Amino acid sequence: MVALFAVWEGAVRFFGIREFLLPAPSAIWAATASVWPTVLQHTLATLGTVLGGFAASVLVSLPLAMLIASSPAVSAALYPLLVVTQSIPKVALAPILIIALGANEAPRIIVTFLVAFFPLVVGTVAGLLATPPELIELGRACRAGRVQELLRIRLPFAVPFVFSGLKVAAALSVVGAVVAEFVGADAGLGYLIQTSMAFFRTPLAYGAVVILALLGILLFQAVALAERVFFPWSSGAAQAPPAA
Amino acid sequence: MIRLDAVGKTFRGRDGVPVEALRDVSLDVAAGEFVAIVGASGCGKSTLLRMVAGLVAASTGTVALDGEAVAGPRAETAMVFQAPTLLPWADVLRNVTFPLRLMRRAGAGTEEKARALLDVAGLAGFESKLPRELSGGMQQRVAICRALVQEPRVLLADEPFGALDALTREEMSLELLRLWAARRMAVLFVTHSIPEAVLLADRVVVMSPRPGRVADVVEVGLPRPRSFDQEASDEFHRCARRIRDRIFGERAARAA
Ligand SMILES: Nc1ncnc2c1ncn2[C@@H]1O[C@H](COP(=O)(O)OP(=O)(O)O)[C@@H](O)[C@H]1O
Ligand SMILES: [Mg+2]
Numbered sequence: 240m241v242a243l244f245a246v247w248e249g250a251v252r253f254f255g256i257r258e259f260l261l262p263a264p265s266a267i268w269a270a271t272a273s274v275w276p277t278v279l280q281h282t283l284a285t286l287g288t289v290l291g292g293f294a295a296s297v298l299v300s301l302p303l304a305m306l307i308a309s310s311p312a313v314s315a316a317l318y319p320l321l322v323v324t325q326s327i328p329k330v331a332l333a334p335i336l337i338i339a340l341g342a343n344e345a346p347r348i349i350v351t352f353l354v355a356f357f358p359l360v361v362g363t364v365a366g367l368l369a370t371p372p373e374l375i376e377l378g379r380a381c382r383a384g385r386v387q388e389l390l391r392i393r394l395p396f397a398v399p400f401v402f403s404g405l406k407v408a409a410a411l412s413v414v415g416a417v418v419a420e421f422v423g424a425d426a427g428l429g430y431l432i433q434t435s436m437a438f439f440r441t442p443l444a445y446g447a448v449v450i451l452a453l454l455g456i457l458l459f460q461a462v463a464l465a466e467r468v469f470f471p472w473s474s475g476a477a478q479a480p481p482a483a
Numbered sequence: 484m485i486r487l488d489a490v491g492k493t494f495r496g497r498d499g500v501p502v503e504a505l506r507d508v509s510l511d512v513a514a515g516e517f518v519a520i521v522g523a524s525g526c527g528k529s530t531l532l533r534m535v536a537g538l539v540a541a542s543t544g545t546v547a548l549d550g551e552a553v554a555g556p557r558a559e560t561a562m563v564f565q566a567p568t569l570l571p572w573a574d575v576l577r578n579v580t581f582p583l584r585l586m587r588r589a590g591a592g593t594e595e596k597a598r599a600l601l602d603v604a605g606l607a608g609f610e611s612k613l614p615r616e617l618s619g620g621m622q623q624r625v626a627i628c629r630a631l632v633q634e635p636r637v638l639l640a641d642e643p644f645g646a647l648d649a650l651t652r653e654e655m656s657l658e659l660l661r662l663w664a665a666r667r668m669a670v671l672f673v674t675h676s677i678p679e680a681v682l683l684a685d686r687v688v689v690m691s692p693r694p695g696r697v698a699d700v701v702e703v704g705l706p707r708p709r710s711f712d713q714e715a716s717d718e719f720h721r722c723a724r725r726i727r728d729r730i731f732g733e734r735a736a737r738a739a
Contacts, residue, residue: 371568373564373566373568374568374570376538376564376568377562377564377568377582378585379538379556380536380537380538380556380560380561380562380582381556381581381582381585381586382555382556382557382558382585382586383585387585391585392570395570395572395573396570396571396572398572470572472571472572472613472615473572
């Protein structure tokens with residue numbers, strides 16, 4: 240990482256690359272730090288959208304996944320609809336949503352949600368259905384009904400899968416928020432990138448990109464930390480499910 | 484207390500071709516009796532157990548417990564599977580109490596009972612370990628404790644030691660006998676090992692393959708408590724040979 244920045248800095252200086260094409264890390268830092276209260280404001284705006292979209296993804300995906308896993312018929316009815324939401328380009332959808340819902344936070348959160356929720360649904364469904372038949376039979380032998388089976392056996396078993404989905408969703412939430420801000424926003428890092436570029440303030444735009452990357456990493460790590468703290472048995476289990 | 488009367492089971496396979504797993508199986512197991520079931524793979528031993536457990540319905544004939552037809556899983560039966568099938572997210576103690584909690588039969592004394600059983604099974608001190616931290620033999624012991632803590636009147640064991648190494652297996656079969664002697668429930672015990680069947684059981688049911696039928700029932704006249712010393716006795720050899728002849732005799736006849 241440090242080496243990369245050093246090479247970058249050196250190359251820009253050595254070849255005399257102009258700043259609006261590729262700014263040196265030092266220039267990015269200077270441009271960003273000089274207006275840090277504004278940058279902070281934009282960062283918080285984006286963070287709000289990211290967290291809102293991520294929360295919406297969790298709240299919608301988990302019940303949706305349970306519904307899909309509950310029966311092949313429901314799955315056959317719902318999955319095609321979900322795939323449709325994934326094949327529509329969100330950049331195209333965002334302006335339509337803004338016209339329909341007004342230029343407020345709601346359309347941005349919806350766009351973020353649409354970008355982020357799908358892997359979480361797919362991962363959770365996979366986990367619910369990957370529950371070993373022996374565990375299901377154990378539940379049946381203990382006279383568990385369908386709801387008990389879902390909540391006491393399938394859902395706990397799916398936890399590692401859910402967290403794999405959550406990690407992807409966390410990273411995608413950042414992408415979704417920026418997409419939404421590109422199209423309709425008066426604040427946020429996506430908005431900052433656009434306005435900076437419009438005025439050839441390339442270093443500031445780069446600064447915003449770096450902050451976005453940091454946000455993504457931070458959110459991903461937060462999810463990983465939550466998994467380690469609350470579900471210590473889960474970490475790494477999705478890759479290597481316990482033998483039967 | 485368990486009565487199987489002319490029980491048959493035909494599965495409809497994935498391709499629609501019916502598979503006859505069991506035909507005309509009749510068997511009576513008395514309360515507190517230890518019955519072993521041996522037979523080739525695929526002769527319907529697991530199916531038989533799962534019918535007594537109420538997990539699958541018989542196609543023909545009746546399965547009854549205390550004179551009452553088995554229509555679904557019942558509180559007085561408990562099952563030990565071939566694999567430990569422990570919950571990977573729950574520690575040992577919570578795995579043992581899981582069935583009782585699931586059936587809302589867990590009370591104030593449940594945890595106490597579970598700890599006592601784990602102690603007998605040589606697992607004291609492992610109560611808060613996760614299944615993946617235990618060896619295969621220890622996991623299977625947990626599974627046995629999980630069945631026994633329900634204080635079943637019928638214990639169904641489907642090759643419970645099948646995945647264990649020979650030493651652990653011998654040790655565990657004696658342990659199971661001790662636990663059974665203290666509680667005296669009816670046991671249906673499926674095994675691949677003829678010596679294990681003879682050493683454990685009052686009676687050994689020998690099943691013939693495809694469709695599974697009762698080929699023979701061997702009474703084991705060895706006195707209790709049982710020990711490995713009895714493997715040298717005439718009675719042990721008589722029973723083992725008769726079972727072996729039943730299983731391999733049929734195979735030899737088929738091959739001819
Ligand atoms: N759920 C099922 N669906 C279709 N066939 C089954 C099912 N369960 C068992 N069978 C068939 O019934 C036969 C007996 O199986 P099983 O009881 O598992 O035998 P065993 O335990 O003696 O090895 C096998 O031929 C198996 O393929
Ligand atoms: Mg079997």
